Amino acid sequence: GAVVSQHPSWVICKSGTSVKIECRSLDFQATTMFWYRQFPKQSLMLMATSNEGSKATYEQGVEKDKFLINHASLTLSTLTVTSAHPEDSSFYICSALDLYRYTFGSGTRLTVV
């Protein structure tokens, strides 16, 4: 079955630093990947749609300069949280689309101190 690997699974960083999260489709090519943010006891909130070789499409209210997305290959998308602040602490999840099948990564717990 389709497998999506997301790394790191958790990260703690100092306020003002940047953090990069990787999302890889291991056994299929994903022209489209999605990045979500999830707060405790809440649903997944779509942040952006990432298409290979083109700029990401961000949802309303998501800062493009704060959350940099790169989808340089058919198997890798990265999310960089720039100049992180405590309010950026959250659970970030990626998803890769293969035909009509959406496979999710295991998530990254980001804590900014």
Add this chain to the structure above:
Amino acid sequence: GQQLNQSPQSMFIQEGEDVSMNCTSSSIFNTWLWYKQDPGEGPVLLIALYKAGELTSNGRLTAQFGITRKDSFLNISASIPSDVGIYFCAGLRSGGSNYKLTFGKGTLLTVNP
């Protein structure tokens, strides 16, 4: 944005009991998906529904795609402790370049042994 109304918000049941949860929408969806999320993990697909009226089973799980294409339910029979988690419905309105999933707010299931 588009909202999916998922209910109930939480359930506390005894092991062995059956469970039912549902999602409704004011708009039509072409695909309904049901996911389970364990703490600190990404969602895992349980059942996918592609046709109005479709009834699909996966072990103790049964889900149906409403005939109006505006609703879906998920049933879990003879619950066991490992069924604990958050269950999300998700709808897809395919067409054009829009492949974004819309998620319900989730149903938190607790199973008492």
